[in-house]
Amino acid sequence: MNNRITTDLSGQTAIVTGAARGLGRHIAQSLAEAGAQVACVDINTESLADTVAAIRGAGGAAEPMACDVTDAGRVAEVVNEVVKRWGTLNILVNNAGITRDNVIVRMKDEQWDAVININLRGTFLFTRAVARPMMKNRRGRIINVASVSGLIGNPGQANYSASKAGVIGLTRTVARELASRNITVNAVAPGFIATDMTAALGEEIIQQVRKQIPLGRLGDPQDVADAVLFLASDAASFITGHVLTIDGGLTA
Ligand code: NAP
Numbered sequence: 001m002n003n004r005i006t007t008d009l010s011g012q013t014a015i016v017t018g019a020a021r022g023l024g025r026h027i028a029q030s031l032a033e034a035g036a037q038v039a040c041v042d043i044n045t046e047s048l049a050d051t052v053a054a055i056r057g058a059g060g061a062a063e064p065m066a067c068d069v070t071d072a073g074r075v076a077e078v079v080n081e082v083v084k085r086w087g088t089l090n091i092l093v094n095n096a097g098i099t100r101d102n103v104i105v106r107m108k109d110e111q112w113d114a115v116i117n118i119n120l121r122g123t124f125l126f127t128r129a130v131a132r133p134m135m136k137n138r139r140g141r142i143i144n145v146a147s148v149s150g151l152i153g154n155p156g157q158a159n160y161s162a163s164k165a166g167v168i169g170l171t172r173t174v175a176r177e178l179a180s181r182n183i184t185v186n187a188v189a190p191g192f193i194a195t196d197m198t199a200a201l202g203e204e205i206i207q208q209v210r211k212q213i214p215l216g217r218l219g220d221p222q223d224v225a226d227a228v229l230f231l232a233s234d235a236a237s238f239i240t241g242h243v244l245t246i247d248g249g250l251t252a
Contacts, residue, residue, distance in 0.1 A: 003030050004226050007233035010035035013086040014232070015078070017069050017126060018096030020047035022195035023145065025054075026221035027093050030229050032060030036091065039082045041065045043096075069096045069122030079129040089133045091232050094123040094167075095145040099197060101156045112159045119163035120170070127174055131183075140183035141232045144171050145224075148191045148247050164189075168243055175241030184240040186231045191247025193219040214249030 014031045018024035019040035025047075032038045032055045040055075040062050042048040048064045055062035065081065067074045083089050097119045100111035123144055134140030149157050150164025168187055175185035192198050192209050198218065201209070210217065227246050230236055245251050 001033065002026075002222055002225075003033050003229060004222070005230055005233075007034050007229060007235065009091070009232065011088075012036045012090040013039070013082060013088050014091035014093065015039045015041060015065075015082060015089070015126070015130070016093045016095060017041040017067075017122065019051050020044040021051075022197060023190070023193065023221050023224050024093075024095040025051045026225040027095060027228050028062065029055055029058070029060070030222075030225040031091065031093075031232065032062055033058065034229060034233075036232075037061040037063075037086050039063050039065050039078065041067045041069070041078060041096070043068045069126060070117045072125050075122075075125040075129050079126075079133065083133050088137060089130055090137065090139065091141045091143070092126055092130045093143045093145070093228055093232075094126055096122055097145065097163075099157065099160050101160065103156055104158050107158060115159040116163050116166070119160070120166040123167050123170060127170065127185075131174075131178065134183050135178070135181045138182050140178070140181070141236075142174065142178075142183065142185040143228050143231050144185070144187040146171070146187040146189045146243060148189050148245060148251050151189055151243070151245070152251055171243065172241045179240055184231070184236065186236070186239060186241070187243045188224060188227050188231070189243050189245045189247070189251075190219060190224050191245070191250040193221055193224055193246075195221060212250060213247070214252065217248060219246060219248060
């Protein structure tokens, strides 16, 4: 048992993008532990198989779905496959994301395009694809993984910050569009969480970062997974268009 909040998602179906590693794997495991059937989406099929094996090994239900979130045709196919397989679709977590850091004067077109495409366009494509089945159900939960970089910016991350600020704008607008169908759309904005993405910063920078965080530590992936679980649960049924920071007080 890893979840620190208790909720029952039995009979519900979830899609989690970027589920092969890092936060996405923890989120997929948490939703499965709460009883949801989880479609695990990722481009990295090797690690994706490990996520699915871990969920099944713990008694949960999961299916691997190889998919590049920027491929509109494949995204639509995945959503159709999920609805066909499980007959329902209740939860979408748009988590797949990348960084390609560089200061603005050195930012390459490819670095800009890759980050905007995966982080923002991928979130748009999956959100658009699930909207109809969720509208039909008259219930749904969409949770987008943004970042504190999308709220306060971060030097060297113009592309990433713009993509995450875009995700926040998308969240707030779609929340308004889908509210009448009982679909909530929220974002989580993690600060520095201990994953491969932050390990790439190196120990020296991580030490400096830790000093800036009022709670004095990097976040644990489970801190994010628990927040996602809360937003997916019935307890969050009156919360929509919200951005929940999970940053140890960094942006307080
Ligand atoms: P991660 O460990 O790098 O995992 C990201 C996963 O997404 C990987 O499995 C990656 O596959 C996959 N992916 C990349 N491009 C994809 C694509 N086009 N289609 C489908 N899947 C794709 O990242 P993380 O740290 O867990 O971050 C997850 C999310 O949280 C991201 O949106 C990130 O921006 C956000 N976030 C993270 C932090 C943090 O401190 N870690 C803080 C704030 C926000 P590959 O293995 O092939 O790369």
